[in-house]
Amino acid sequence: MKVRGTRLTDEMIDTIIANAFEGIVVVDEKGYIVYMNESYSNFVEVENDVAIGKHVTEVIENTRMHLVVQSGKEELADLQYIRGNYMIANRIPIFNKQGKVIGAFGTILFRDTSEWDKMNSHVKSMMSRIQNYLQEYESQTGVKYSLEDIIGDSEVIVSLKNKVKQIAPSDVSVLIRGESGTGKELFAHSIHQLSNRSSMPFIKVNCAAIPEHLLESELFGYEDGAFTGAKKGGKKGKFQLADGGTLFLDEIGDMSLPMQIKLLRALQEGEVEPIGASRPIKVDVRIIAATNRPLEKMIEEKRFREDLYYRIHVIPFYIPSLRDRKEDLPILANHFLRKISKRTGKRVRNISPEVLQIFSKSPWPGNIRELENVIQAAVHFSVGETLLIQSLPDYFKDSFTINLGVKTLKETLEETEKQVIIGAIEKNDGDKLLAAKQLGISKSSLYEKIKKYKITV
Numbered sequence: 504m505k506v507r508g509t510r511l512t513d514e515m516i517d518t519i520i521a522n523a524f525e526g527i528v529v530v531d532e533k534g535y536i537v538y539m540n541e542s543y544s545n546f547v548e549v550e551n552d553v554a555i556g557k558h559v560t561e562v563i564e565n566t567r568m569h570l571v572v573q574s575g576k577e578e579l580a581d582l583q584y585i586r587g588n589y590m591i592a593n594r595i596p597i598f599n600k601q602g603k604v605i606g607a608f609g610t611i612l613f614r615d616t617s618e619w620d621k622m623n624s625h626v627k628s629m630m631s632r633i634q635n636y637l638q639e640y641e642s643q644t645g646v647k648y649s650l651e652d653i654i655g656d657s658e659v660i661v662s663l664k665n666k667v668k669q670i671a672p673s674d675v676s677v678l679i680r681g682e683s684g685t686g687k688e689l690f691a692h693s694i695h696q697l698s699n700r701s702s703m704p705f706i707k708v709n710c711a712a713i714p715e716h717l718l719e720s721e722l723f724g725y726e727d728g729a730f731t732g733a734k735k736g737g738k739k740g741k742f743q744l745a746d747g748g749t750l751f752l753d754e755i756g757d758m759s760l761p762m763q764i765k766l767l768r769a770l771q772e773g774e775v776e777p778i779g780a781s782r783p784i785k786v787d788v789r790i791i792a793a794t795n796r797p798l799e800k801m802i803e804e805k806r807f808r809e810d811l812y813y814r815i816h817v818i819p820f821y822i823p824s825l826r827d828r829k830e831d832l833p834i835l836a837n838h839f840l841r842k843i844s845k846r847t848g849k850r851v852r853n854i855s856p857e858v859l860q861i862f863s864k865s866p867w868p869g870n871i872r873e874l875e876n877v878i879q880a881a882v883h884f885s886v887g888e889t890l891l892i893q894s895l896p897d898y899f900k901d902s903f904t905i906n907l908g909v910k911t912l913k914e915t916l917e918e919t920e921k922q923v924i925i926g927a928i929e930k931n932d933g934d935k936l937l938a939a940k941q942l943g944i945s946k947s948s949l950y951e952k953i954k955k956y957k958i959t960v
C-alpha cells in the first residue's frame with residue numbers, strides 16, 4: 504500500500520492494527536486464532552500470546568468466527584454478548600485468489616471497556632425500558648405475539664404474513680383455519696397488534712373449554728343477582744372487556760347451536776345483553792375466529808349456522824400443517840433451540856443433521872406445538888452442545904421407529920399418499936378439482952383414491 508509515494512511498512516501496519524479503535528481477531532480456515540490485537544486481548548482478559556493458536560471458541564464467548572469460515576458469509580453489526588456486555592461485532596471471511604476461504608477477521612467495536620461501559624449501560628437501560636413497555640402493553644392489552652414471532656420462510660408463511668399486513672387495518676372479521684398447534688392464535692395476536700385497535704384489549708375465549716351453560720355469561724356477562732351463585736356486583740362479559748379491541752373466538756366450531764344464535768345476534772346488532780340486564784349494551788369489537796372443524800360440512804349437517812358462518816368468514820385464512828411446509832422445519836427447530844437454551848441456561852447450540860432428517864420424516868400431528876415440546880425435552884436430555892438422536896424423547900423416537908418397523912413399504916407409501924391428498928383438499932378449501940390439479944393427477948383418479956382411502960374431508 505502506498506501513502507504519498509511512501510510504502511506502508513509492516514511495522515506501520517502492525518502499529519495501526521494494534522492500536523486500532525476496535526478489537527481485531529484473525530482466525531485460520533479451521534477457526535484457530537492467528538492474530539489478536541491488544542484491544543481485543545485486554546477486553547477478553549487473555550494474554551495475547553496465550554490466545555494465538557487456540558480455537559476461537561475457547562477464547563471468545565459466543566463467537567461465530569469459526570462458523571463464518573465454514574459458511575464464507577460475512578456477518579455485519581451483529582450484537583454479541585461478551586463478558587457481560589453487548590458488543591457490536593463484524594465478521595468477514597478472507598478468500599484466496601481461487602475464491603477459497605482461508606480464514607476470517609473479526610472486529611468488535613470499542614477499544615476500552617470504560618468507554619464501552621457507558622454505552623453498554625445505556626443500551627441495557629434502553630432494553631430494560633423496552634422490556635417494561637412490552638410487559639405493560641401485554642398486561643394491558645393481552646397481546647403476547649407480533650408478526651416477528653411467526654417464524655418460517657416457506658412461501659405460504661411469507662404470503663400469510665403479507666396477508667396479515669393487508670387485512671389488519673380493516674375491521675373485517677377473519678376466520679383462521681388450521682390444525683391444532685399450527686399457530687392460529689399467533690396469527691390472531693399479530694392481526695390485532697397491527698390493527699388500529701392495537702392499544703385496546705385483545706380478549707380470547709376458548710369456546711370448547713367453557714361448559715355450554717357458562718359460555719353465555721362468559722361472553723355477555725351478568726347483572727348483580729342474575730342467578731344463584733352469581734358474583735356480587737355482576738360480571739362483565741368478554742364482549743364488554745374487548746370493547747374497542749378484538750375478540751378472539753377460538754374453537755368456534757365447538758359452539759352449541761343456541762349459543763351460535765346469540766353470538767350472531769350480538770354481532771349483527773353490535774350490542775350484548777348481560778344475563779339479568781334490562782337493556783342491551785353497545786359494544787364495538789372486531790371478531791377473529793379460529794377452528795379446525797369442517798364448518799362447511801357442519802352446515803350441511805345443520806350443526807353450524809350458515810348465517811353465522813358468512814358473518815365470520817369474511818376473510819378466510821388457512822394455515823397449513825407443518826408436514827405440508829417441511830422447509831420451515833430447520834429454521835423453526837433452531838429458533839426453539841435458541842429460545843429454550845436461553846431460558847434453561849443449557850448450552851445446546853446446534854441440531855445434528857440426523858435429527859433434522861428424522862424431523863423431516865415425522866408427520867407432526869401436533870404441528871409446531873409438538874416440535875417445540877420435542878425440542879424442549881431433547882434439550883433437557885442433551886449432554887453436549889449438539890442435539891443428537893439419543894436426546895430425543897422416547898415417545899417421539901418410538902412413534903417413529905414403530906411406524907418404520909411395523910409397516911411395509913406399501914403401507915407406508917399408501918399412508919403418505921393419503922396424507923398428501925387430505926392436505927391438498929384441505930389446502931384448497933375442499934375444492935377437489937383444484938386439489939387434483941395441484942397434485943398433478945386427474946379428477947377421476949383423485950376420486951378413486953378418495954374412495955380407496957375412505958377420505959371424508
Ligand SMILES: Nc1ncnc2c1ncn2[C@@H]1O[C@H](COP(=O)(O)OP(=O)(O)OP(=O)(O)O)[C@@H](O)[C@H]1O
Pocket residue numbers: 652653654655681682683684685686687688689690753795871872875
Ligand atoms: N410460525 C411459528 N413460529 C414460532 N412459533 C410458532 C409458530 N406457530 C406456532 N408457534 C408456537 O406453537 C405453539 C402453538 O401455537 P398456537 O397456540 O398459536 O396454535 P393454534 O393453532 O392456535 O393451536 P390450537 O388450535 O391447539 O389452539 C405456540 O407455543 C406458538 O408460540
